[in-house]
Amino acid sequence: MAEVRAGIDALDRQLVTLMAERLGYIAAAARIKPERGAVRDEWRKADVLAKVKAASEAQGVPPELTADLWERMVEFSIAHEFVLFDRKNS
Numbered sequence: 406m407a408e409v410r411a412g413i414d415a416l417d418r419q420l421v422t423l424m425a426e427r428l429g430y431i432a433a434a435a436r437i438k439p440e441r442g443a444v445r446d447e448w449r450k451a452d453v454l455a456k457v458k459a460a461s462e463a464q465g466v467p468p469e470l471t472a473d474l475w476e477r478m479v480e481f482s483i484a485h486e487f488v489l490f491d492r493k494n495s
């Protein structure tokens with residue numbers, strides 16, 4: 406059981422590292438987007454969620470798990486992107 410838990414803990418660290426990397430791209434998006442109205446992009450949000458659903462199904466990960474996680478992650482990203490966008494323009 407200790408080995409299993411060590412494996413889980415190691416994977417969790419990798420997931421956090423990947424989230425940090427994703428937030429780096431969110432910061433880049435905040436720098437690149439020309440106007441505040443472009444920060445929340447509902448078309449792109451639906452595109453991201455659809456791709457995650459397809460990837461989940463392909464890999465046998467329950468899509469209802471990833472749907473909840475990504476809904477939260479994208480909404481957090483949008484809020485974070487607004488903070489960075491407004492900071493850039495203040």
Ligand SMILES: O=C(O)C(=O)C[C@]1(C(=O)O)C=C[C@@H](O)C=C1
Binds near residue numbers: 445446453478479
């Ligand atoms: O693709 C973008 O334009 C992003 O800024 C990334 C992202 C996301 O977190 O996936 C965040 C904000 C947008 O509303 C859509 C998607």
